[in-house]
Amino acid sequence: MPNISKLSIKSARNALEKKEFSAHDLTQTYLDAIREKDGDPPSGQGRAGIHAFLEVFGDASEQAELADKKIANGENLPLLGIPVAIKDNMLMDGKRATAGSKILEGFVSPYDSTAVKKLKDAGAIILGRTNMDEFAMGSSTESSAYGVTKNPHDLSLVPGGSSGGSAAAVAANLALAALGSDTGGSIRQPAAFCGVVGLKPTYGRVSRSGLIALASSLDQIGPFTKTVGDAEILYDVLKGRDALDSTTITEETYASGKKFSRVIGIPQAFVDGEGIDESIRNNFKEALDKFKSLGYEIKDVELSHIKYALATYYIIMPAEASSNLARFDGVKYGFHKDGKDVIEDYFQTRGEGFGREVRRRIILGTYVLSSGYYDEYYGSALKMKALITAELNRAFEEIDFILTPTTPTPAFKLGEKTADPLAMYLADIFTVPANIAGLPSMSIPSGFDHALPLGIELTAGLGREDNLFVAGKEFLGE
Numbered sequence: 001m002p003n004i005s006k007l008s009i010k011s012a013r014n015a016l017e018k019k020e021f022s023a024h025d026l027t028q029t030y031l032d033a034i035r036e037k038d039g040d041p042p043s044g045q046g047r048a049g050i051h052a053f054l055e056v057f058g059d060a061s062e063q064a065e066l067a068d069k070k071i072a073n074g075e076n077l078p079l080l081g082i083p084v085a086i087k088d089n090m091l092m093d094g095k096r097a098t099a100g101s102k103i104l105e106g107f108v109s110p111y112d113s114t115a116v117k118k119l120k121d122a123g124a125i126i127l128g129r130t131n132m133d134e135f136a137m138g139s140s141t142e143s144s145a146y147g148v149t150k151n152p153h154d155l156s157l158v159p160g161g162s163s164g165g166s167a168a169a170v171a172a173n174l175a176l177a178a179l180g181s182d183t184g185g186s187i188r189q190p191a192a193f194c195g196v197v198g199l200k201p202t203y204g205r206v207s208r209s210g211l212i213a214l215a216s217s218l219d220q221i222g223p224f225t226k227t228v229g230d231a232e233i234l235y236d237v238l239k240g241r242d243a244l245d246s247t248t249i250t251e252e253t254y255a256s257g258k259k260f261s262r263v264i265g266i267p268q269a270f271v272d273g274e275g276i277d278e279s280i281r282n283n284f285k286e287a288l289d290k291f292k293s294l295g296y297e298i299k300d301v302e303l304s305h306i307k308y309a310l311a312t313y314y315i316i317m318p319a320e321a322s323s324n325l326a327r328f329d330g331v332k333y334g335f336h337k338d339g340k341d342v343i344e345d346y347f348q349t350r351g352e353g354f355g356r357e358v359r360r361r362i363i364l365g366t367y368v369l370s371s372g373y374y375d376e377y378y379g380s381a382l383k384m385k386a387l388i389t390a391e392l393n394r395a396f397e398e399i400d401f402i403l404t405p406t407t408p409t410p411a412f413k414l415g416e417k418t419a420d421p422l423a424m425y426l427a428d429i430f431t432v433p434a435n436i437a438g439l440p441s442m443s444i445p446s447g448f449d450h451a452l453p454l455g456i457e458l459t460a461g462l463g464r465e466d467n468l469f470v471a472g473k474e475f476l477g478e
């Protein structure tokens, strides 16, 4: 049987080609690991184990047998026989999708999201769907309607969020790789908390068709992997123009960038801000020294608007979310609750179907978009978005990367921030700027604090994922 704790996509593909093990054996090993470590079958609250998965697909072994046939026929696809997990907000034909919400209870996807279709076409085996904060709103995977996910490094801690199930699955070797979505940090923050690689691509590089939307101008799908090389393999499969998503871009869109010269910019004032844990500061200094020893030039970069990114995000994101979530009316999808009349049906369905955090954001979003406050809030946020974007794009004429910690603290205790939404929102301080400006950004493991993983975040200019892969591999010694 394969030793999955040591496998990467790259090494697994080699071993499958050389027939060291079959896709069937590999898949079975992951299914056994899930059974052992992920807890009892989904039952909502109070499960023992990690609870990364909301559902493990009964047809996983069948998919593996098909992959073995293709391998025997000499087919060579980039993910052939590779077991992956998918965040529960990406549609998979014939499978349930809930986005972690009761309001989508019982909903079955009528088609494949483009990202999932691309994985299938590349030969991947889809193991199941992973837990997430409800509608991807959160930084801890505690707002899921289907129970919390725990950090595999310490079951009393959160795995981060909103893609906490996917991050935990990869960290605990319950899948070789996973997909998540990142609107304000939901791939990078849980990647840091769980000690894996997480990439948010340039806005428009990966199709959002079939992704249940949070905030459409910020959402991007991306991979969780154990190595940067694996993130690159998945990114190459996922990227590309898609007729089903008019915001997707091609390779050429940002082709004429600056030449790569190993220059890292540090927004020092931002990194030295309030609320940054001592362990994070120390780890960040060590990471900087490591980049210096690898021959990178470190420069201070003045970014005077970036401190407004989080406030800007918490106006634009709920505004778009309130509009996107209007479709969940108890008529078209999933959960329905009867009232006296149609209007009451809506109130009953949405009042009971949506959780607290989702209702809070709908109220916030409709408020900032209301005619009396539109200019003051939403209009101002759009202006600030333009300023932040312009300032960052200007910076990337001189530097190749911005380096910050991924998170201000290591993973926190389950329940520690659930009563204080503002404290929870601060977990995104370093991740949201990349979403506001559409930039590619990747969290890579940078060491441990008392056995808890920490991460650093590299952000590059538009379309420059290639630079992220070079620097990430050099940093991790791949």
Ligand code: GLN
Pocket: 136, 137, 138, 139, 161, 162, 181, 182, 183, 184, 185, 186, 187, 214, 317, 428
């Ligand atoms: N934690 C952030 C939020 O709650 C980011 C979510 C995300 O990226 N999906 O909005």
